[in-house]
Amino acid sequence: xxxxxxxxxxxxxxxxxxxxxxxxxxxxxxxxxxxxxxxxxxxxxxxxxxxxxxxxxxxxxxxxxxxxxxxxxxxxxxxxxxxxxxxxxxxxxxxxxxxxxxxxxxxxxxxxxxxxxxxxxxxxxxxxxxxxxxxxxxxxxxxxxxxxxxxxxxxxxxxxxxxxxxxxxxxxxxxxxxxxxxxxxxxxxxxxxxxxxxxxxxxxxxxxxxxxxxxxxxxxxxxxxxxxxxxxxxxxxxxxxxxxx
Amino acid sequence: xxxxxxxxxxxxxxxxxxxxxxxxxxxxxxxxxxxxxxxxxxxxxxxxxxxxxxxxxxxxxxxxxxxxxxxxxxxxxxxxxxxxxxxxxxxxxxxxxxxxxxxxxxxxxxxxxxxxxxxxxxxxxxxxxxxxxxxxxxxxxxxxxxxxxxxxxxxxxxxxxxxxxxxxxxxxxxxxxxxxxxxxxxxxxxxxxxxxxxxxxxxxxxxxxxxxxxxxxxxxxxxxxxxxxxxxxxxxxxxxxx
Numbered sequence: 001x002x003x004x005x006x007x008x009x010x011x012x013x014x015x016x017x018x019x020x021x022x023x024x025x026x027x028x029x030x031x032x033x034x035x036x037x038x039x040x041x042x043x044x045x046x047x048x049x050x051x052x053x054x055x056x057x058x059x060x061x062x063x064x065x066x067x068x069x070x071x072x073x074x075x076x077x078x079x080x081x082x083x084x085x086x087x088x089x090x091x092x093x094x095x096x097x098x099x100x101x102x103x104x105x106x107x108x109x110x111x112x113x114x115x116x117x118x119x120x121x122x123x124x125x126x127x128x129x130x131x132x133x134x135x136x137x138x139x140x141x142x143x144x145x146x147x148x149x150x151x152x153x154x155x156x157x158x159x160x161x162x163x164x165x166x167x168x169x170x171x172x173x174x175x176x177x178x179x180x181x182x183x184x185x186x187x188x189x190x191x192x193x194x195x196x197x198x199x200x201x202x203x204x205x206x207x208x209x210x211x212x213x214x215x216x217x218x219x220x221x222x223x224x225x226x227x228x229x230x231x232x233x234x235x236x237x238x239x240x241x242x243x244x245x
Numbered sequence: 246x247x248x249x250x251x252x253x254x255x256x257x258x259x260x261x262x263x264x265x266x267x268x269x270x271x272x273x274x275x276x277x278x279x280x281x282x283x284x285x286x287x288x289x290x291x292x293x294x295x296x297x298x299x300x301x302x303x304x305x306x307x308x309x310x311x312x313x314x315x316x317x318x319x320x321x322x323x324x325x326x327x328x329x330x331x332x333x334x335x336x337x338x339x340x341x342x343x344x345x346x347x348x349x350x351x352x353x354x355x356x357x358x359x360x361x362x363x364x365x366x367x368x369x370x371x372x373x374x375x376x377x378x379x380x381x382x383x384x385x386x387x388x389x390x391x392x393x394x395x396x397x398x399x400x401x402x403x404x405x406x407x408x409x410x411x412x413x414x415x416x417x418x419x420x421x422x423x424x425x426x427x428x429x430x431x432x433x434x435x436x437x438x439x440x441x442x443x444x445x446x447x448x449x450x451x452x453x454x455x456x457x458x459x460x461x462x463x464x465x466x467x468x469x470x471x472x473x474x475x476x477x478x479x480x481x482x483x484x485x486x487x
Contacts, residue, residue, distance in 0.1 A: 051372060074376065081374030091369035095388045105373040108383050150369075157373060 285351025
């Protein structure tokens, strides 16, 4: 398995506050890395730093063997084409149908033929189990459906890596499962992913490794088996206990 | 002489003079509004750039044109520009002054539309690899323009009536035509009523057009034209009930 992404001593400060204090992480191709931790621990910030939506204060990010931290605007946009991202609040383009949401970046960013891009969009809609929603607009879809369209939108760019930022936190419990299922299927197909989530069931099923982030530092990391065994530090056990409660 | 002669009024209503004047009013309003929209769109996008100098210039423009009466701007364009050797026909002065004035208000309307598109939409586009210019064109502006249709309709409605001001610099639009016609025979009631009817006709057509544009832009299907018309003429929309 080859290394796809490596973060070395990632430090991120906002004004006087240090949100990330020297985070190291590695993701191999085909791996699913789950990041857990209390709110405010820097999980979302870490994801935004990894695809250059936020500049880091110091440290290094290697993607496909190349340093990407500190790239300029245009270069950063090129890297982002290769890294898909899914947001807690979906952020589908409100003026476009599901199909056009998925096709837009293919057309505008990669210059694809619109007909070809839409064909691909319909293919991806089948993949996220929404074959009949191509014409629907975001506000006509449920949260779970919107999030699956958002996943398809990210997949349309054929990314090497998918980042999920609390993808199910804004969903009602009934639709959480359908989104997690899609994510798991993608992971099983070999899609490399980094997932920030509170869904421990997903971490247990899909993750190769789990990182526990606390106060901007990695407090614990390990394989998903070891993470959910009893041999974890007290802080992690307390956190997991609270989530289960 | 009777107080009101329907016959005379009808004569004015169908006269070439008034028809020309009404067309002039439409032309001046449309040209000024379009100029204002272009100015507004460009400056609103300009306010998003990092350069302080550019934003400062835009702010100065807004301050100047929103801070002085449009009538003053109109008379200024007509009487002061020639002093500097710029001699424009009256209708051009009218469009220049009204357009620049409108541009200042449009900038604020367009800006509010652009700001109403949440930052998450831009972040999502950025995450897909969009460049900033593409984000503005493909993601932000298409959504912002839908949001600003009602206020722009308002501005156009206001502009149709505001254009009456250009009568002071001698542009042969509705109000001036009505006034001149009446000064010949003192049939003020008939001439002003005819001018009023033309204004009402224009604003009504505009309202209907606006409803259809909004309908075309609202993406939900199954909402019929009839429903849109019913809504347009509903008591609430006409201001009869609160």
